[in-house]
Amino acid sequence: MVLLRVTFMIANNYKTVWVTQLSRRQEMIWNLILASQSLSVFIHPPDIDLKSAVREGARQGQLPDLCLIDIMHFIRQKQSPYEFCRWCHLNYPEIQIILTHGTADKVSQAERLWATKQGAQDLLAGFQLVHLRAEITFGLQRVLEVLDLLPIDQRQLNSVFGKIQKNLSYKFDDLPELAVY
Secondary structure, eight states, X not given: OOOSEEEEXXXXXXXXXXXXXXXXXXXXXXXXXXHHTTOEEEEOOTTOOHHHHHHHHHHXXXXXXXXXXXXXXXXXXXXXXXXXXXXXXXXXXXXXEEEEETTOSOOOHHHHHHHHHTTOSEEXXXXXXXXHHHHHHHHHHHHHHHTTOOSOOHHHHHHHHHHHHHHTTSOGGGOSSOOOO
């Protein structure tokens, strides 16, 4: 398994999240908020074959607790995000999956219900700048709920909002790599 970028890892934490987002902005936000809660975060590049990565992770005894994946990752590869959820649920039921739709400002209840019927824990819309703090809190709460790690450490979350605001001034899709935090 090739991990091109590992942006943050807490060595003694027992919960690991693999993040695959097409948008660098969404990736940066997820990385910062998950790391603020002492989760081990591994960023996978958008062109990774996730089934191969999961198989390799299983061979090495390093499966994630959660995969947080933009559905556009699958669509770009002409694959179904729901087929991946079903495959993962059948072969690696210990892995939880939350799908995101990084370019959507809303996800309908019907879409979320369909995703959960296919094996995902949830389908979340992308973070929009208008209600960023509320959306971040909601997204993080869903992740921590799935991982059974509630409540949110608000002090740590508040500490990353400044970094998020600072980094939002960059054009993320133009950057070759994210800055080290």
